[in-house]
Amino acid sequence: MDVSRLTRIGDTEWRLEATGAMRVPVVIYAGEELVRDMDEMVGTQASNVATLPGIVRASYVMPDGHWGYGFPIGGVAAFDPEQGGVVSAGGVGFDISCGVRCLRTGLGTERIQKKKTDLADRLFEHIPAGVGSVGRVHLNDEAMTAMLRGGACWAIERGYGVPADLEHTEERGCMAGARPEHVSHRARARQRDEMGTLGSGNHYLEVQRVAEIHDDRAAAAFGLSVDEVVISIHCGSRGLGHQIGTDFLREMTLDAAHRGLALADRDLACAPIRSDVGERYLGAMRAGINCALANRQILTHLARDVVRSVFSGADVSVLYDVSHNTCKEEEHVVDGGTRRLFVHRKGATRALGPGRPELPETLRDAGQPVLVGGSMGTESWVLAGTTDAMGLSWGSACHGAGRRMSRHEATRRWRGRELVRELSARGIEIRSRAMRGVAEEAPGAYKDVRAVVEATHRAGLARKVARLEPLVCVKG
Amino acid sequence: MGAGRAELFPHGADVGVRGRGPTVGSAFEQAALALTSVVTDPAGVVSRERSVVECEAPDREQLLVDFMNEIVSEMSARRMVFGELEVTIEGNRLRATVWGEPVDLERHAPEVEPKGVTSTELRVAREGDEWIAQCVVDV
Numbered sequence: 001m002d003v004s005r006l007t008r009i010g011d012t013e014w015r016l017e018a019t020g021a022m023r024v025p026v027v028i029y030a031g032e033e034l035v036r037d038m039d040e041m042v043g044t045q046a047s048n049v050a051t052l053p054g055i056v057r058a059s060y061v062m063p064d065g066h067w068g069y070g071f072p073i074g075g076v077a078a079f080d081p082e083q084g085g086v087v088s089a090g091g092v093g094f095d096i097s098c099g100v101r102c103l104r105t106g107l108g109t110e111r112i113q114k115k116k117t118d119l120a121d122r123l124f125e126h127i128p129a130g131v132g133s134v135g136r137v138h139l140n141d142e143a144m145t146a147m148l149r150g151g152a153c154w155a156i157e158r159g160y161g162v163p164a165d166l167e168h169t170e171e172r173g174c175m176a177g178a179r180p181e182h183v184s185h186r187a188r189a190r191q192r193d194e195m196g197t198l199g200s201g202n203h204y205l206e207v208q209r210v211a212e213i214h215d216d217r218a219a220a221a222f223g224l225s226v227d228e229v230v231i232s233i234h235c236g237s238r239g240l241g242h243q244i245g246t247d248f249l250r251e252m253t254l255d256a257a258h259r260g261l262a263l264a265d266r267d268l269a270c271a272p273i274r275s276d277v278g279e280r281y282l283g284a285m286r287a288g289i290n291c292a293l294a295n296r297q298i299l300t301h302l303a304r305d306v307v308r309s310v311f312s313g314a315d316v317s318v319l320y321d322v323s324h325n326t327c328k329e330e331e332h333v334v335d336g337g338t339r340r341l342f343v344h345r346k347g348a349t350r351a352l353g354p355g356r357p358e359l360p361e362t363l364r365d366a367g368q369p370v371l372v373g374g375s376m377g378t379e380s381w382v383l384a385g386t387t388d389a390m391g392l393s394w395g396s397a398c399h400g401a402g403r404r405m406s407r408h409e410a411t412r413r414w415r416g417r418e419l420v421r422e423l424s425a426r427g428i429e430i431r432s433r434a435m436r437g438v439a440e441e442a443p444g445a446y447k448d449v450r451a452v453v454e455a456t457h458r459a460g461l462a463r464k465v466a467r468l469e470p471l472v473c474v475k476g
Numbered sequence: 477m478g479a480g481r482a483e484l485f486p487h488g489a490d491v492g493v494r495g496r497g498p499t500v501g502s503a504f505e506q507a508a509l510a511l512t513s514v515v516t517d518p519a520g521v522v523s524r525e526r527s528v529v530e531c532e533a534p535d536r537e538q539l540l541v542d543f544m545n546e547i548v549s550e551m552s553a554r555r556m557v558f559g560e561l562e563v564t565i566e567g568n569r570l571r572a573t574v575w576g577e578p579v580d581l582e583r584h585a586p587e588v589e590p591k592g593v594t595s596t597e598l599r600v601a602r603e604g605d606e607w608i609a610q611c612v613v614d615v
């Protein structure tokens with residue numbers, strides 16, 4: 001991005017003033033190099049978001065921001081229903097409630113290293129991953145409705161996990177306000193055989209070693225110490241969420257035209273929060289969140305079984321589960337008063353600061369764990385939400401490294417099999433059926449996750465707690 | 477299936493699919509083949525099963541999005557891949573006959589799963605003596 005268009009506010013804050021139809025400015029949090037590396041479309045898309053009715057304060061871009069559709073990936077925007085605010089299907093995206101769940105294993109790196117190949121093979125055998133993979137749980141319409149209402153709680157009631165898993169899951173595992181009756185037959189059909197599957201693209205299950213601790217107190221609260229091994233699962237609401245997105249993007253696009261709302265981009269498709277379409281979308285989207293929570297819960301159960309089959313007696317517990325494609329109704333302080341806002345985070349992680357009532361007692365002093373997935377074969381991070389972020393970005397932070405190169409370009413530069421060999425030589429076992437998919441996810445196709453995390457930390461959006469290094473990656 | 481060609485084009489996070497052909501229908505056919513090529517080589521898909529897709533939209537661009545989304549949904553809900561299509565467009569209505577088969581993990585070696593079709597870089601237009609139909613697919 002051409003930085004001469006922006007006003008620099010500080011080391012990691014840039015502003016694009018409101019012009020034309022923009023109701024608020026764009027605020028980008030990133031160091032200079034990351035901003036220069038962003039596509040011009042990030043600025044265009046964030047400016048388009050700033051034109052939407054009822055937007056409050058600013059259209060924000062996180063340090064891993066990149067060119068998406070409608071909203072930029074890494075885009076955060078809050079809307080006030082009392083000011084005609086909207087909810088946007090394009091602002092959540094197709095992969096509703098895509099997120100990361102991190103599990104502690106209680107195992108040390110040395111123990112894992114001795115059986116790493118066996119662990120990788122068994123995870124690959126038991127975790128359904130990649131296009132066309134089928135889960136072990138098949139749902140009829142009645143069971144589907146119960147799952148869409150109950151989320152991870154539904155999964156646990158059916159034996160996929162233990163109640164303690166819910167304590168450290170966003171929304172305690174069950175998103176309130178889900179309306180399964182607004183989820184189409186087509187969306188249900190796409191999900192029938194997909195419960196407990198990872199999906200493809202950038203979705204993965206990774207076994208990781210805690211390589212560094214940056215904040216002892218928060219690490220203790222999160223139960224992390226150097227050389228311990230964790231498992232991170234990155235996936236979302238699968239075919240069901242994709243179809244909810246498809247259904248409502250279309251309906252909202254046509255509805256906006258009827259209402260005479262000129263959208264700068266069709267993918268900004270939105271409807272007033274207080275409207276029939278808006279309310280139906282929120283009900284369906286919350287059902288999609290429950291689908292993602294149930295999906296990650298089933299995958300947790302499968303991963304736990306595999307770990308115990310290799311290391312008998314291993315105690316696998318949930319560190320946290322947080323989504324990065326959602327719209328959530330939250331209380332925030334605006335101009336000294338408290339308002340209920342609908343916060344869209346598209347490729348941005350909720351990062352609630354200490355003291356927030358949404359957090360469980362055990363995490364209320366440290367702040368919410370923010371799980372940041374790196375690119376395959378590099379590193380991931382655990383951060384903690386800050387009080388400052390509540391004012392800076394509605395309590396939001398980065399979600400990953402962020403792509404710096406198209407999939408197209410990545411497949412021209414790298415070959416999947418060579419990458420798997422190279423990473424294996426560095427001690428990282430990759431398991432995947434999709435070799436072109438591996439090339440598309442090559443570490444070099446992503447920004448430097450460390451630079452993204454540093455910018456997030458310096459900007460005050462979240463603070464560094466632990467750096468994780470991959471040992472095994474089952475790639476979707 | 478009419479003449480034309482299927483192409484992929486780069487996008488920041490996802491993938492662009494483009495069809496070119498002498499008629500708008502053939503451009504749509506090629507765009508759908510480009511979508512298949514994101515998943516597997518269309519030449520390796522055997523035409524075992526036939527199904528019909530029908531859509532109607534207020535304009536041609538939305539018609540392309542709707543048609544491509546129908547294909548994505550069929551691929552996902554019925555675990556199909558498609559290698560042959562015949563598209564007829566009259567005004568803002570589309571009728572397509574598509575041939576394909578259930579995905580075979582060994583033979584098709586599917587790479588990436590399309591989630592949905594966006595309106596980013598969306599274009600249906602005549603360029604010289606050919607039609608072009610393109611959009612970006614979230615994968």
